[in-house]
Amino acid sequence: MAEPILSFDQVTILQEGVPTLQNVSFQLNPGDFAYLVGKSGSGKSTLFRAIFSELPIEIGMASVAGFNLNQIQKKEVPFLRRKLGFVFQDFQLLTDRNVEKNLSFVLEATGHTNKAEINTKIEEVLAKVGMSNAIHKKIHKLSGGEQQRISIARALLNNPVLILADEPTGHLDPEVSKEILMLFKELNQQGTTLLIASHDYSTIRQFPGRYFKCENNTIQEIAGV
Template identity: 70%
Template sequence: MAVLSFDNVSILQEDVPTLQQVNLEMNEGDFAYLIGKTGSGKSTLFRSIYAELPINSGVARVAGYSLNDIKRSDIPFLRRKLGFVFQDFQLLTDRNVEKNLSFVLEATGHSNPDEIRFRIEQVLAQVGMSNAIQKRVHRLSGGEQQRVCIARAILNKPLLLLADEPTGHLDPEVSLEIMQLFKQLNQQGTAILMASHDYNTMRQVPGKLLKIEAGRIFPVNSLD
């Protein structure tokens, strides 16, 4: 089943064409890297996927929603079906791990404290952070913070996980651990689209390669 389908999609930013005639499909269980120079349009693609930027032409569907005519009131429901992992973590540093995660669940409509606690314990176990539930975020290492970010991203069991340079601030050994964690999640069925420049780690954790260049996206066979 396709969780993302772009058919001849073009996207403008401030009336300037950024992406043109994009054809892209992600199915359940797909794992793809998006490579390209800074400013080539990776962030534009991500922003269009979660309906922050409108589709100018073509046909786009994500997680069962048409992006061509999605209602503003449906955008939060679309985003609940997506997970997001960022390079700069974007955690609430004045709170502990549990409160960072409960904040997300409460914001997406969960209200039962026991169910919230159970789901938090589940995702922390998945990312190897069960012992950190009461720790303050600022006391965690960069790799630990990124694991918490991944836990946050999978709280609502997303169909598609978007990761934007998730190993950009991590050293090589930790980067490899984080990438292997993404691969494990992918093998459990979550489709993952990851923008990355971390070629060394990508070679050790292979996936489908997509290159973005001159406003187009196309498959490539190698990182060379």
């Protein structure tokens, strides 16, 4: 059986000495399509920050994408993050640049120098999210749903083993939210593992997966929402 992409075993996450999440134990396996649900302030963002090593793991054992989060050194963190893709609620795109420049910026920042390879990669990810025709469009000319598709393309650039999406439909209307979840499901069927934080229950019920609930300072797997 394949190694888990993410494994937390009795993890407690401290912020300024105060436990924010306690006794967290769960695993994500290659190909999982999972949701993280819970009220605002319940610890969803805390978990994400721990996964990409912004918050240290001092109690319990945790690993992500082959990295031991208990022992990870500062110089290793960029290599961990290259194995992860991030999709944000507010897109976090560079609005003064076009789509191509947004994506090439990420590739160049993560060490890619071959222009032909950069162009090929950009074309590949835009095709995956159905935005090939937008390559030369300025970000501010795109709708919210289109901007989120570009942010998903950006998350795919370095062939991540896991995509973390933090409330990716939070600023989108119900129909567009459904399109974004449908896109995530298609990417998952192509082999991408996803963990999506959301409280958009009406949309996520249409695209079932595994469900983990942040509640009472811990995380438990639940049957549904």
